[in-house]
Amino acid sequence: MHLHKLSLIDFKNIAEAHIELSPQINCLVGDNGTGKTNLLDAVHYLSVGKSGFNFADSQCIRHGADAFLIDGVYRTSEDRSEHIVCSYKKNSQKKLCRGGKEYEKLSDHFGLIPLVMVTPSDTALINESGEERRRYMNSLISQLDRKYLATLVRYNHLLAERNKLLKAQQTPNFSEIMEVIDLQMAALGTDINARRKQLIDELAPHVARYYAALSGDREQIKLKYRSELNQLPFDEILRDAQPQDRANQYTTRGVHRDDLRMTLGDYTLRKYGSQGQQKSFLIALKLAQFDLIAGHSPVRPILLLDDIFDKLDMQRVEQLIRIVTSERFGQIFITDCNKVRLENVLHSNGCRYTLFNVTDGEIRTA
Numbered sequence: 190m191h192l193h194k195l196s197l198i199d200f201k202n203i204a205e206a207h208i209e210l211s212p213q214i215n216c217l218v219g220d221n222g223t224g225k226t227n228l229l230d231a232v233h234y235l236s237v238g239k240s241g242f243n244f245a246d247s248q249c250i251r252h253g254a255d256a257f258l259i260d261g262v263y264r265t266s267e268d269r270s271e272h273i274v275c276s277y278k279k280n281s282q283k284k285l286c287r288g289g290k291e292y293e294k295l296s297d298h299f300g301l302i303p304l305v306m307v308t309p310s311d312t313a314l315i316n317e318s319g320e321e322r323r324r325y326m327n328s329l330i331s332q333l334d335r336k337y338l339a340t341l342v343r344y345n346h347l348l349a350e351r352n353k354l355l356k357a358q359q360t361p362n363f364s365e366i367m368e369v370i371d372l373q374m375a376a377l378g379t380d381i382n383a384r385r386k387q388l389i390d391e392l393a394p395h396v397a398r399y400y401a402a403l404s405g406d407r408e409q410i411k412l413k414y415r416s417e418l419n420q421l422p423f424d425e426i427l428r429d430a431q432p433q434d435r436a437n438q439y440t441t442r443g444v445h446r447d448d449l450r451m452t453l454g455d456y457t458l459r460k461y462g463s464q465g466q467q468k469s470f471l472i473a474l475k476l477a478q479f480d481l482i483a484g485h486s487p488v489r490p491i492l493l494l495d496d497i498f499d500k501l502d503m504q505r506v507e508q509l510i511r512i513v514t515s516e517r518f519g520q521i522f523i524t525d526c527n528k529v530r531l532e533n534v535l536h537s538n539g540c541r542y543t544l545f546n547v548t549d550g551e552i553r554t555a
């Protein structure tokens with residue numbers, strides 16, 4: 190499946206655009222702040238129903254306009270297509286339609302048009318708190334397993350109930366209520382732990398392989414899932430934690446404290462990795478994610494590469510281009526400020542591509 194035609198009206202700084210895309214490599218070139226990333230975000234909207242950069246829908250309406258519209262026609266085979274439209278009008282409900290019919294729930298659309306995006310803002314996965322990494326695991330597992338999200342919602346609900354109880358320790362039957370909550374939390378948390386473990390066990394070898402390829406086999410990285418539940422049953426953890434939880438008045442241990450450990454050689458990537466090494470890791474992670482989704486879906490994800498030259502040396506960029514232009518990948522979008530540099534790399538790898546010039550929100554085929 191690939192995005193064949195894309196039309197935008199009043200989306201961020203793009204007043205109007207109608208473009209026809211290549212099923213393979215699409216390059217968006219232009220100066221800083223011209224709208225290259227905005228176009229990628231529109232493609233993200235059509236897959237996920239929301240911005241890939243945490244923009245609220247209202248922030249995506251072009252300044253001075255009342256609504257935005259994103260209209261995409263995907264080719265699924267020679268004679269079949271999917272028509273997806275996402276629109277949002279100020280102070281009203283966002284609409285996501287497939288073939289002219291509005292979805293009741295956005296989540297019903299998940300997985301139809303898989304997509305993987307690499308952006309400079311991915312560094313938050315390395316440098317921000319564990320919450321960011323848990324969100325990453327949760328979002329990826331939810332794409333592959335719809336039941337996971339329901340389990341997570343129930344766990345978070347119980348966690349909130351438990352924390353409320355810990356703040357009101359004079360509640361009659363405190364211990365009995367706590368026991369009931371813990372019993373349910375232990376079952377759900379054990380489930381969440383198993384799915385996260387399975388995800389990272391599957392993902393980690395691919396990440397290591399892609400990183401080795403990007404670095405020309407000079408460096409090795411490891412990705413590990415850190416959870417207390419890997420060592421102890423959750424019911425035991427909750428029981429042991431009770432005195433501490435009562436003192437702190439919140440739940441100190443559980444899958445809501447899980448994290449990922451990323452190492453370069455024997456050292457923490459966050460502390461000791463250079464910016465280029467961190468960026469290489471994030472690209473390797475996203476390419477591994479691509480393989481994982483492709484393995485679970487009948488269609489290959491669309492790959493969005495925003496600003497890939499940022500922080501990478503030419504050797505790594507060339508390796509990356511070599512990897513993503515291999516048979517295993519499908520439709521790709523690449524943004525860059527430097528047209529000559531991008532074209533040189535693509536030419537030297539013998540790639541065919543379609544180039545778009547982006548100037549002040551206008552997108553034109555070169």
Ligand SMILES: Nc1ncnc2c1ncn2[C@@H]1O[C@H](COP(=O)(O)OP(=O)(O)OP(=O)(O)O)[C@@H](O)[C@H]1O
Pocket residue numbers: 200201202203219220221222223224225226227228248249250251252496524525526547
């Ligand atoms: N709602 C909006 N209405 C109008 N303009 C907007 C809106 N949201 C963002 N912009 C503008 O879009 C531009 C940013 O576009 P974008 O992030 O796509 O740039 P880019 O071409 O990817 O640049 P860079 O090369 O620096 O990454 C900024 O000028 C910003 O002010």
